[in-house]
Structure formats: structure tokens, C-alpha cells
């Protein structure tokens with residue numbers, strides 16, 4: 001007897017993976033901040049590109065979880081992911097063509113806001129929906 005893909009234990013595992021991704025995104029942002037003082041152009045650019053690349057993969061994962069959980073705000077949330085990626089790609093392009101090291105702290109501040117605003121709004125709503133669907137199963141399966 002197998003549980004369906006949207007069974008509470010599977011949604012709990014999916015939520016854990018999403019939360020691991022969020023922690024990793026925070027670490028990648030910290031790594032970006034650590035490269036600020038080096039004034040090494042390729043190092044800073046790589047740190048921004050790494051965050052963007054991980055975020056792109058994370059957004060696809062999160063969209064899969066939303067479909068799995070029949071999340072009613074899927075379309076709006078996905079549209080926000082698409083807009084965030086487009087904004088981040090613009091910022092990376094600006095970094096390549098226009099910005100110099102004194103501008104980099106503003107780039108890091110942009111990405112802090114870029115991550116946090118979405119986490120506190122759209123992702124917080126999704127987390128609440130998943131916790132509703134998971135019910136009492138979540139605590140036994142949460143990975144910390």
C-alpha cells in the first residue's frame with residue numbers, strides 16, 4: 001500500500017526540502033556579502049550568479065510542490081518567481097555593464113530585499129497552506 005503523492009508525509013518531506021533550499025539561499029547571500037571587500041570582480045559576479053542559479057532551481061522545486069499540494073495561489077506565486085528571476089537577471093546584467101566595486105553593497109542590499117520580501121509574503125502563505133494540508137504529520141517528519 002503506497003501513499004499518494006499528495007499524502008501528508010510526502011507534503012511534509014516536500015516542505016522540508018523547500019526549507020532547506022531557503023537556508024541555502026541565505027548562505028549564498030552571506031557568501032556574496034563576504035566577497036564584497038575583496039573587490040574581485042569575477043568572485044563577486046560568481047557569487048551573484050550562484051545565488052541566481054540556485055534560486056532558479058529552487059523556484060522550479062517550489063512550483064512542483066505547489067502543484068502537488070493543489071495550492072490555490074499557484075499562478076500568482078509562479079508569476080512572482082518569474083518576475084523575480086527577470087529582475088535578478090537585469091541586476092546581473094547591470095553588474096556586467098555598469099557597476100563598479102563601490103556599487104556592490106547596493107547590489108547585495110537589492111538581493112537581501114529580493115529574497116526576504118518574497119519569503120515573508122508569498123512563501124509564508126505557501127508554508128501556511130502546506131502546514132494545513134500536513135496537519136499533525138509535520139512535526140514527526142520535520143528535518144532540522
Ligand SMILES: [Fe+2]
Nearest residue numbers: 062118122123
Ligand atoms: Fe516562492
Ligand SMILES: [Fe+2]
Nearest residue numbers: 022058062123
Ligand atoms: Fe521559496
